[in-house]
Amino acid sequence: MQPILEIVGLSKRYADGPTALDTVDLTINKGEIFALLGPNGAGKTTLIGAVCGLVRPSGGTIRAFGMDLAKDWRSARARIGLVPQEMATDMFTKVVDAVTYSRGLFGLKRDPARIEEILTSLTLWDKRDNQIRHLSGGMKRRVLIAKALAHDPELLFLDEPTAGVDVELRRDMWRQIGAMRANGTTIVLTTHYIEEAEEMADRVGIIDKGNLLLVEEKRALMARMGSIEASFTLAVPQPRVPAALADFPLSLSEDGATLTYRGHGGADEARAEVAHLVEALVRAGIGFTAIDTHQSSLEDIFVDLVEHSAQKGARA
Ligand SMILES: Nc1ncnc2c1ncn2[C@@H]1O[C@H](COP(=O)(O)OP(=O)(O)OP(=O)(O)O)[C@@H](O)[C@H]1O
Numbered sequence: 001m002q003p004i005l006e007i008v009g010l011s012k013r014y015a016d017g018p019t020a021l022d023t024v025d026l027t028i029n030k031g032e033i034f035a036l037l038g039p040n041g042a043g044k045t046t047l048i049g050a051v052c053g054l055v056r057p058s059g060g061t062i063r064a065f066g067m068d069l070a071k072d073w074r075s076a077r078a079r080i081g082l083v084p085q086e087m088a089t090d091m092f093t094k095v096v097d098a099v100t101y102s103r104g105l106f107g108l109k110r111d112p113a114r115i116e117e118i119l120t121s122l123t124l125w126d127k128r129d130n131q132i133r134h135l136s137g138g139m140k141r142r143v144l145i146a147k148a149l150a151h152d153p154e155l156l157f158l159d160e161p162t163a164g165v166d167v168e169l170r171r172d173m174w175r176q177i178g179a180m181r182a183n184g185t186t187i188v189l190t191t192h193y194i195e196e197a198e199e200m201a202d203r204v205g206i207i208d209k210g211n212l213l214l215v216e217e218k219r220a221l222m223a224r225m226g227s228i229e230a231s232f233t234l235a236v237p238q239p240r241v242p243a244a245l246a247d248f249p250l251s252l253s254e255d256g257a258t259l260t261y262r263g264h265g266g267a268d269e270a271r272a273e274v275a276h277l278v279e280a281l282v283r284a285g286i287g288f289t290a291i292d293t294h295q296s297s298l299e300d301i302f303v304d305l306v307e308h309s310a311q312k313g314a315r316a
Pocket of ligand 1: 018
């Protein structure tokens with residue numbers, strides 16, 4: 001895997017403010033979708049801002065495309081796109097003019113055909129002559145994406161791309177982001193919607209209070225840290241957890257009719273253990289009429305990790 005962005009020891013302490021980033025190391029690989037997850041105030045926007053030149057780091061180095069951002073700032077920045085959370089200006093500008101202007105900012109030649117292509121791909125072509133202020137919230141957000149794509153960046157940051165948009169538009173955005181990746185763009189997005197990371201990301205990073213708690217492939221993370229809950233409806237209620245099943249992490253409902261297995265420490269392992277449990281139930285002659293299973297989501301893992309880090313912080 002080829003790194004496109006290498007962040008080493010990145011720190012940011014705002015004047016009179018908190019340590020927003022605490023010696024963060026992070027490498028982004030070419031062609032991936034990386035989701036940075038974290039609660040409010042975790043440092044996500046600060047991290048993106050540091051790479052995009054909006055925040056001056058207090059320490060650390062950032063290399064993009066093999067160049068040191070502190071030295072080759074202009075050439076590196078010209079290859080990076082940023083979709084911010086909110087539109088800062090342009091409200092009275094026509095859609096097509098705003099996007100054309102964004103391309104010009106990076107010193108690229110005018111290319112009306114490329115602008116048309118971008119606007120069409122974001123279903124904005126019909127709105128090209130509208131002032132941005134007259135667009136709906138979702139359309140404004142697409143304009144932000146079009147502006148960020150106008151100079152054909154190789155590395156695109158999306159800061160909360162779907163905050164506050166409805167479910168349908170969110171799915172549409174996910175499709176757009178998928179299409180950008182298919183075109184070879186590397187994508188880093190921040191999100192509160194864990195479902196978004198679960199749906200789209202190749203790797204996830206979880207950040208809290210300026211510390212990266214982990215960075216891992218999404219699938220591996222879910223297999224390693226996921227849990228499985230399986231509830232067996234028993235044919236005959238039991239007075240206690242049967243002795244033959246003492247080795248399994250089981251609990252019995254008050255009425256003795258439901259036996260529940262809770263396996264942590266890896267969904268793959270837990271799934272295998274449930275299969276063994278079924279065999280053990282059959283061997284012990286304990287009949288059951290139904291099994292309900294639930295696999296933890298990335299959300300459960302995220303909540304666990306952030307809570308754990310908060311407890312550690314409180315103890316320190
Ligand atoms: N310009 C600033 N001056 C002082 N403190 C700031 C500034 N910008 C951010 N902070 C603080 O730095 C910390 C990290 O903020 P940041 O905006 O990076 O978090 P975030 O993860 O993007 O949060 P959110 O999900 O709410 O957007 C927060 O405690 C925030 O209050």
